Amino acid sequence: MPRATHEGVIQFGDIEIEVAVLDDGQRxxxxxxxMVGLGRIRPPKGRQYYRAGANLPAFLTVQNLRPYIDENLVAAASQIEFRTKQGVKAFGYAANFLSEVCELFTRAHHAGVLKDTQRNIANRAQTIAEQLQRSGSTHLIDEATGFQEHREKKA
Incomplete structure (x- = not known):
């Protein structure tokens, strides 16, 4: 099982998202x-995921969002099991999953299909997306975890 070599938090205004770099270089x-970054709380008993071909968190599989789920989102949705630096088993998503989810909420918002309960997620997704467009997820993760210093030393 991969292990985190670097861990950190990306700040998107008042939104914080925990990130890691694994020993295989994966961000x-x-x-x-x-979940916390997008304003969602994990279900208290186990994980709820959509099982029809994609392992998406349940809040992404509601009927009004289904038309906006594309191949890129599904491909990025695979969970990655890893061990934290402290040795605790954890799960994560490839760095591009966050930007794909932000894109989904942008498209759904522009189409006018979001429900009141989804607007907070859309607002948070917009804040995150704006910073991701400026810097890119790999750069932000490397910066938040201190991995860029390690990478530069290796080069």
Whole structure:
């Protein structure tokens, strides 16, 4: 099982998202960081996921969002099991999953299909998306975890 070598938090204004770099070089957003960052709380008993071909968190599989779920989102949705620096088993998503989810909420917002309960997520997603467009997820993760210093030393 991969292990985190670097961990940190990306700040998007008042939004914080936990991130990590694994020993195989993969950058990821932790599952809990992803959920909390978008204003969602994980279900208290186990995980709820959509099982029809994609392992998406349940809040993304509601009927009004289904038309906006594309191949890129589904491909990025695979959970990554890893161990934190402290050795605790955790789950995360590839760094691009966050930007794909932000894009989904942008498209759904522009189409006018969001419900009141989804508008907070859309607002948070917009804040995150704006910073991701300026810097990119890999750069932000490297900066938040201190991995860029390690990478520069190796080069």
């Amino acid at each position: 990821l957003v932790t599952q809990s960081g992803f």
